[in-house]
Amino acid sequence: MRQLVRKDNEAYAIQRNMRxxxxxxxxxxEMIRGKKASEALNLLKFSSRGIAKxxxxxxxxxxxxxxNNHQLDIDILKVTEAYCGKGMVMKRWRARAKGRPGRINKFLTNITxxxxxxxxKEVKKVKAK
Structure with missing residues (x-):
């Protein structure tokens, strides 16, 4: 399992077993990866995907x-990592022909x-000689 190492200037949130x-x-x-936090929220707000909310x-x-926890400035926050992994799988059964069951897998996702x-980056100007 991937271990999250926290640096001084970053914070994260995890949602486990999202349906x-x-x-x-x-x-x-993929839409929000690498974007500013305010821009990413705007993209998610107007996205037509159901999971965006x-x-x-x-x-x-x-x-x-x-x-609140790390006292970072929210105006300059950037989404550095946004990834998902497999969560649990809910297994359901549906009746099929000749009394046999058909398996239905309902996948869950862990989102980080x-x-x-x-x-x-502040660039110092070098004077030309």
Missing amino acids: VSPSKANAVL NISKVLNSAIANAE IKVSEDQV
């Missing part, structure tokens, strides 16, 4: 963790979003 398949969740997470809750939780302060 959506990992491939559908990853399609939405739940992912925005996880992102809001990560932003709140950054502000990590935000950090965007480092603004």
Whole structure:
């Protein structure tokens, strides 16, 4: 399992066993990966995907963790990592022909979003001689 190592300028939020398949969740997470936190929330707000509302809750939780637990500036937060993994699988059975069962798998997803302060690089101007 992937171990989360926290640095001083980042915070994260995890949602376990969300009722959506990992491939559908990853399609939405690709949209927000690498974006500013405010821009990512805007993208999720106007997305037509059903899972976007739940992912925005996880992102809001990560932003709140950054502000309250780690005293980071929320105006310069950036989504550094947004990924999902397989959760549990609910196995259901459906009646098929000749009394046999057909298996239905309902996939669950673990979603992790990590935000950090965007480092603004200050470039020193070198005087020409």
